[in-house]
Amino acid sequence: MYVKVCGLDSVESAAVAVESGADAVGIVMSRTSPRRRSAEEAAKIFGSVAAGVDRVLVVHDMSATDAAEIAGAVGANVLQLHGSYSGDEVRAAGAIFPRIWRATSLADDPELRVGAFGEELLLLDAPKPGSGERWDLSELVRRRPEGHWLLAGGLHPGNVAEAIRQAGPWGVDVSSGVESSPGVKDHARIRAFVESAKRAG
Numbered sequence: 001m002y003v004k005v006c007g008l009d010s011v012e013s014a015a016v017a018v019e020s021g022a023d024a025v026g027i028v029m030s031r032t033s034p035r036r037r038s039a040e041e042a043a044k045i046f047g048s049v050a051a052g053v054d055r056v057l058v059v060h061d062m063s064a065t066d067a068a069e070i071a072g073a074v075g076a077n078v079l080q081l082h083g084s085y086s087g088d089e090v091r092a093a094g095a096i097f098p099r100i101w102r103a104t105s106l107a108d109d110p111e112l113r114v115g116a117f118g119e120e121l122l123l124l125d126a127p128k129p130g131s132g133e134r135w136d137l138s139e140l141v142r143r144r145p146e147g148h149w150l151l152a153g154g155l156h157p158g159n160v161a162e163a164i165r166q167a168g169p170w171g172v173d174v175s176s177g178v179e180s181s182p183g184v185k186d187h188a189r190i191r192a193f194v195e196s197a198k199r200a201g
Helices: 011-020 039-047 064-074 087-096 137-141 160-167 187-200
Strands: 002-005 024-028 054-059 078-082 100-105 121-125 149-151 171-174 179-181
Touching: 002 187, 011 024, 011 039, 011 187, 024 039, 039 064, 054 064, 064 078, 064 087, 078 087, 078 121, 087 100, 137 160, 149 160, 160 171, 160 187
Parallel strands: 002 024, 002 171, 024 054, 054 078, 078 100, 100 121, 121 149, 149 171
Antiparallel strands: none
16 A cells, blocks of 8 residues: 655654655645744755655645746655646646646545546545545545545544545545644554555555
């Protein structure tokens, strides 16, 4: 089971995620997010992460091409475009930066074939990203993505195993579910989440 810990706030939190067995760490650079980090902070955190772990820059309120340029500058090796980016925008970013993930919600009636916009991977989130709200996974019975995809939205150490069994994703993503307050990561919860997800997967 592939596990991504997103919205990291420090080098220390990144180290805990990686030591716990996370396959990817994510940093948010969206202006409206309580988890927003500056380019300088992102570069410092990404620079501390060992090779072999995906370093994901997450954006939703800047142009796709600007995001692609920034991703390279801060040391990310994946750019996650979250929200209503068009196929043309995703492809334009991909012309600049080689690894693009597309993140969306079933509420937006998205294209669910992974790679439809040239992306490497698809992430399915709750209708309100970053809210910590759990969404109705039963929708996936009739609308299941094709290809590698991550489940996100309202996951935490206590429910991730059941969510994996119910939805059958390739991987999972957590942010608010391992926090003590918005934007502040709880290291014990990070460890518990990764352990539970890996065991369930």
